Amino acid sequence: MIKTTTGPGRPRRKDPDEVRQALIAAARDQFAQGSFKGVSVREIARAAGVNQAMVNYYFGDKRGLYEAMLQETIGPLIRTLEEAEARGEVARLEDLIPRHAATLAANPWLPNLIIREVLYGESEFRNLFIEKFASRVAAALRRAIDGGRDKGELRDDLDPRFGTLILFSLTIYPFVARPVVERAMGIPIDDAFAGRWSEQILQLLAPPKPPPEDEDP
Amino acid sequence: MIKTTTGPGRPRRKDPDEVRQALIAAARDQFAQGSFKGVSVREIARAAGVNQAMVNYYFGDKRGLYEAMLQETIGPLIRTLEEAEARGEVARLEDLIPRHAATLAANPWLPNLIIREVLYGESEFRNLFIEKFASRVAAALRRAIDGGRDKGELRDDLDPRFGTLILFSLTIYPFVARPVVERAMGIPIDDAFAGRWSEQILQLLAPPKPPPEDEDP
DNA sequence: GGGTATATTAAACGATCGTTTAAATAGTGC
DNA sequence: GCACTATTTAAACGATCGTTTAATATACCC
Numbered sequence: 019m020i021k022t023t024t025g026p027g028r029p030r031r032k033d034p035d036e037v038r039q040a041l042i043a044a045a046r047d048q049f050a051q052g053s054f055k056g057v058s059v060r061e062i063a064r065a066a067g068v069n070q071a072m073v074n075y076y077f078g079d080k081r082g083l084y085e086a087m088l089q090e091t092i093g094p095l096i097r098t099l100e101e102a103e104a105r106g107e108v109a110r111l112e113d114l115i116p117r118h119a120a121t122l123a124a125n126p127w128l129p130n131l132i133i134r135e136v137l138y139g140e141s142e143f144r145n146l147f148i149e150k151f152a153s154r155v156a157a158a159l160r161r162a163i164d165g166g167r168d169k170g171e172l173r174d175d176l177d178p179r180f181g182t183l184i185l186f187s188l189t190i191y192p193f194v195a196r197p198v199v200e201r202a203m204g205i206p207i208d209d210a211f212a213g214r215w216s217e218q219i220l221q222l223l224a225p226p227k228p229p230p231e232d233e234d235p
Numbered sequence: 236m237i238k239t240t241t242g243p244g245r246p247r248r249k250d251p252d253e254v255r256q257a258l259i260a261a262a263r264d265q266f267a268q269g270s271f272k273g274v275s276v277r278e279i280a281r282a283a284g285v286n287q288a289m290v291n292y293y294f295g296d297k298r299g300l301y302e303a304m305l306q307e308t309i310g311p312l313i314r315t316l317e318e319a320e321a322r323g324e325v326a327r328l329e330d331l332i333p334r335h336a337a338t339l340a341a342n343p344w345l346p347n348l349i350i351r352e353v354l355y356g357e358s359e360f361r362n363l364f365i366e367k368f369a370s371r372v373a374a375a376l377r378r379a380i381d382g383g384r385d386k387g388e389l390r391d392d393l394d395p396r397f398g399t400l401i402l403f404s405l406t407i408y409p410f411v412a413r414p415v416v417e418r419a420m421g422i423p424i425d426d427a428f429a430g431r432w433s434e435q436i437l438q439l440l441a442p443p444k445p446p447p448e449d450e451d452p
Numbered sequence: 453g454g455g456t457a458t459a460t461t462a463a464a465c466g467a468t469c470g471t472t473t474a475a476a477t478a479g480t481g482c
Numbered sequence: 483g484c485a486c487t488a489t490t491t492a493a494a495c496g497a498t499c500g501t502t503t504a505a506t507a508t509a510c511c512c
Contacts, residue, residue, distance in 0.1 A: 037489090053270030059470060069491055074471060130354060136412045137347060153419040180435050182420050183409055191404035195353045202370040203399050218397050226443025251459070276500060286461055291501060 038076050040066040045087040050127035053134065054084060092131070092151055095121060103158055111162045111171070111223065115185065116216040118155070122193045123212040129193035159185050166223075173225045181223070188219050255293050257283040262304040267344035270351065271301060309348070309368050312338060320375055328379045328388070328440065332402065333433040335372070339410045340429040346410035376402050383440075390442045398440070405436050 044066035048057045059080050063070035077083040099108070108114040122129050135147040163181040166172040172181070192199055192215060196207045205211070261283035265274045276297050280287035294300040316325070325331040339346050352364040380398040383389040389398075409416055409432060413424045422428070 053273050055469095056270050056272040058468080060468090070470090071472085071491075072489090075489075080470065133350065133354065133411070136415045137350065148415055148419050152415050156419050175438050177435065179420060179422055180432070183416060183422060184405065184435070184439070186412070186416075186420075187404045187408035188401065191408050192400055194350070195403070198353045198365055198369050199400060199403075202365050202373050203396060203403075205396055205400060215397070218394065218401070221392050222401070222439050254459085272499095275498080277498090287500090288461075288502085289459085292459075297500065 037066075037068050037072055040068060041073060041076065041083060042087050042090055045083050046091050046127050046131070049084060049087065049134070050130040054080075059083075088131070088135075088147065091125075091127070092147075095125070095128070096151055096154055099158060100154065103161075108158065109162060109165055111166050112220060114158060114162045115189070115219055116213065118189050119212040119216045119219075122189060123207075123209070129190055132190060133194045156182050156186070170225065172223055176223065184223075185219070188215075188222075254283075254285050254289055257285060258290060258293065258300060259304050259307055262300050263308050263344050263348070266301060266304065266351070267347040271297075276300075305348070305352075305364065308342075308344070309364075312342070312345070313368055313371055316375060317371065320378075325375065326379060326382055328383050329437060331375060331379045332406070332436055333430065335406050336429040336433045336436075339406060340424075340426070346407055349407060350411045373399050373403070387442065389440055393440065401440075402436070405432075 041062065044062045045057075048062050048065060051057075059073050060070050062083070063073060066072075073080065073083050077086055102108050102117070108117055132151070136152070159182045160178065163172065163176075163178050163185075167174075167176075167178060176184075192205075192207065192211075199205050200207060258279065261279045262274075265279050265282060268274075276290050277287050279300070280290060283289075290297065290300050294303055319325050319334070325334055349368070353369070376399045377395065380389065380393075380395050380402075384391075384393075384395060393401075409422075409424065409428075416422050417424060
């Protein structure tokens, strides 16, 4: 029988990176549901199934864990976006918007982390976040808008700067406000939502199509 | 000369309601900038210029102060909206949207309080908030949308339920994301913004405009 | 002008927070 | 098998949190 001492020590060995990853994942979920101060290191460690001192051991302090979490969760998403952009896969709004909406829907922690970073006075790393995330998504949106505008695929009464803000608002808010949207508006935010919502957004930005019949592509 | 003792007691009398109001105002500003757990009772009391025990004396506990603050800050805005609605002043989207945007712009604490209530897992009083605020604004928006739709003032490819969500997203997000919008998109959120933004929103929802122009304001 | 309820204060309380520490175990190189 | 290092643990630390308390100065009533 294996003797388990109750005092300090090191009973079993896990892969150290496994502990690190468990902490990152737990922190990601916890910080998405609560504010930076509202989530305790003890909660995160318990959710990760590791001793709370591991936070300081691997990340220095709570802030270090938060920063590493942001880098290792949002970072890959940004990288994937930029690769897709480099391959020209998201040059058109018809491709970029559904992709962006699907990403927000597939990673439930993402919209909340974003909005907490964005919230005035709340973020611990807003500068970093704006540089590494918001400005790059904004740039991608802006490029797609400019491209669509040049090709006449966008309505002409749209200020391109406002266009970026419109797309940001429409893609992020519904996922952040999910409980309110579902309960006060009766709109279920389910698997099908991202697709239908993207279509609605694109329709809004499309040039007036139906009534007259003198259009030249 | 007035003798000021340093021990406990009651040095000077203020109007009790003045203390109460100071706490409400301080709580409103503090809770707009930080999360419920992120803001301390000591900070609020210091910002209000009163002893921290006054929070418990007047409101029972921190939660009571937060709840009273919500009631006494958002409550009047809702009441004013409903009165305007009863007088038929906001039946049309052209009236409701600029009014709503102006309210959000004129009360800098409002957008952040709203988004914190809306944030999943963050709110302390989401049920109350949804009942008393979100559902009423949503209803007003919905009525205006239905009215505009009946009169053909809205594009016909707009799902009315999505319409409400579109308006919610577009009116709240820019004010909440102010620092990001200004720095990552270069759009200043100043006094003129609410008006120009409202126009842009209304343009998006308007039906494809007729080719000739037969209207001049 | 004296008595009483109300408002205010500084201090203290217990709980929880993030972090540190000292001990102890498991792996690694020899 | 043995030293050595990395990893994990329970416990403790000081700080801060929300709240309570005891004391007391003020306003009000008669």
